[in-house]
Amino acid sequence: MSTHADHPTTERAGKRSVSLAQSLIKEVEERTGKSGFSSAVAEALEEWLAARKLREVVTADRKAFGPASAEARRQAEQEW
Numbered sequence: 819m820s821t822h823a824d825h826p827t828t829e830r831a832g833k834r835s836v837s838l839a840q841s842l843i844k845e846v847e848e849r850t851g852k853s854g855f856s857s858a859v860a861e862a863l864e865e866w867l868a869a870r871k872l873r874e875v876v877t878a879d880r881k882a883f884g885p886a887s888a889e890a891r892r893q894a895e896q897e898w
Contacts, residue, residue: 831856 850858
């Protein structure tokens, strides 16, 4: 999956101020260094956004077609 974090020069960056727990900041910076912090945040937000969009699709599908049948769930589990 290609992310904005993979291509930082393809789109102009914007700035936002966010408040985070100091322990979280420290742990991220230990793994990324201070210069990698923004990329880590961008990657996390892209993953969050992808999950949110998927939930929206599933919710719309359930609204349009109802919940999956037991048989459909069994078949999906077998194919998984």
